[in-house]
Amino acid sequence: MKGNIEERAQRLALYIIENKATVRAAASKFGISKSTVHKDLSERLPAFNHTLYQQVKGVLEENKAERHIRGGLATRRKYKGEA
Numbered sequence: 001m002k003g004n005i006e007e008r009a010q011r012l013a014l015y016i017i018e019n020k021a022t023v024r025a026a027a028s029k030f031g032i033s034k035s036t037v038h039k040d041l042s043e044r045l046p047a048f049n050h051t052l053y054q055q056v057k058g059v060l061e062e063n064k065a066e067r068h069i070r071g072g073l074a075t076r077r078k079y080k081g082e083a
Helices: 005-019 023-030 034-048 050-080
Strands: none
Touching: 005 023, 005 034, 005 050, 023 034, 034 050
8 A cells, every 4th residue: 555645644534434443443454554554644644634634533532432342342252252
């Protein structure tokens, strides 16, 4: 997914907003690292599209607030033998 960094950042932001996806899910979908996704969204995106940045920031903050719940559910599934 090389090429125009601004285009990549915009596509990542739209994907996360539309799917309420996590940084990890977006990185997996686009075949890049979580660090790259985070850098694109937190540093590069606000420089050229601040309104889109505000929208994606809201989704990321919501994901951050809920991550302890997802982690607990994953641990529960692990020890109950569920997939």
